[in-house]
Amino acid sequence: MPLLDHHHPPVRKLVQWQSFHSAWMTTLAYDMNADLPPRFVAAPSFNLGIEVDVAALERFRDEYNGAAWEPTWTAPSATATLPFAVATDELEVLIHEDYSGEVRLVGAVEFVSPANKDRPDTRDAFVSKCHGYLQKGVGLLIVDVVTDRHANLHNDLMARVGGGAVPVEGHLYATAYHPTGKNGSGELTVWTERLAVGEPLPTMPLWMFGGICIPARLEETYATTRRNLRVDRLLGPPAPAPNPAAG
DSSP: OOOOOTTSTTHHHHSOHHHHHHHHHHHHHHHHHTTSOTTEEEEEEEEOTHHHHHHHHHHHHHHTTTOOOOOSOOOOOOSOOOOOOOOOOEEEEEEEEEETTEEEEEEEEEEOOTGGGSSHHHHHHHHHHHHHHHHTTOEEEEEEOOOSOOOOHHHHHHHHHOSSOOOOOSSOEEEEEEEEEETTEEEEEEEEEEOOTTSOOOEEEEEOTTSOEEEEEHHHHHHHHHHHTTHHHHHOSOOOOOOTTOO
16 A cells, blocks of 8 residues: 655645654554563554643642642752753654563654654754664664655664664655664664655664664555545545547
C-alpha cells in the first residue's frame, strides 16, 4: 500500500497525523512482539510536547477539587540560566528486556514528527537523543515520513557520529543502526532506505543490544493502520487514470 502524504491536504484534513502515527506505532509494537524472545517486550511511547504536561496538571487539580498546592520549600537562586532545547514530540516504540530481574532498554524505533525537524535546536535535541541511544549500545530505527519539513535528521546524526558519512538523499527515509563493541572501541553498522510518497515502505532490521535482530515491517503495519482508521474510505475512490486513446 503506497505511502500517503499525511502533512498536506487532503489527508491532513481528514486524519490528524498524531492519531495516525500513534496508531501506526502501536500496530508496529504489536507486530514486533510476535518476533521477540519471551524476555523482551515492545511498547509504544508518546510525548507530544507541552500538551501532555498540561493534561497532567488538569487531572491533578481535578483530583483535589481545584485546591492549589502550596510549596513548603523554596529553591535557592540558580548559578546560571542557559538556553536549552528540550526534546519536543517523542513518537517511539521502545524495546525492553528483563535482564537478571531488571528491565533495560535494548532497542528503539523513532518516528520523526514535524516538531523534531522544525528548528535547529529541536533538530539538535532529536539527534542528541538518538546519539545517546547509540552510545549506550541500543539498536535504533528512524522513520521519517514528514513531508512539510525538509531537514534530514539522519544526515545530522551521521555528522554527529563522525567516522565517515552514510548520507541519504531527500527528506523521507528509514534508517537502521546497529552499534557494537566494548572497552571504548566499536563499530556502527547502518542501513538506509529512501522513501517516497506513492511508493511502498520497506522492511527494516531492528538490532538490539546483545545481537538479536527482528524485522520492522513498515509496509504491513502501515497498511493495517490505514485499514483500521478507514483512511482510504475517508479519501474516497482514487481518480481514474487518464485514457490516452480518448480525445
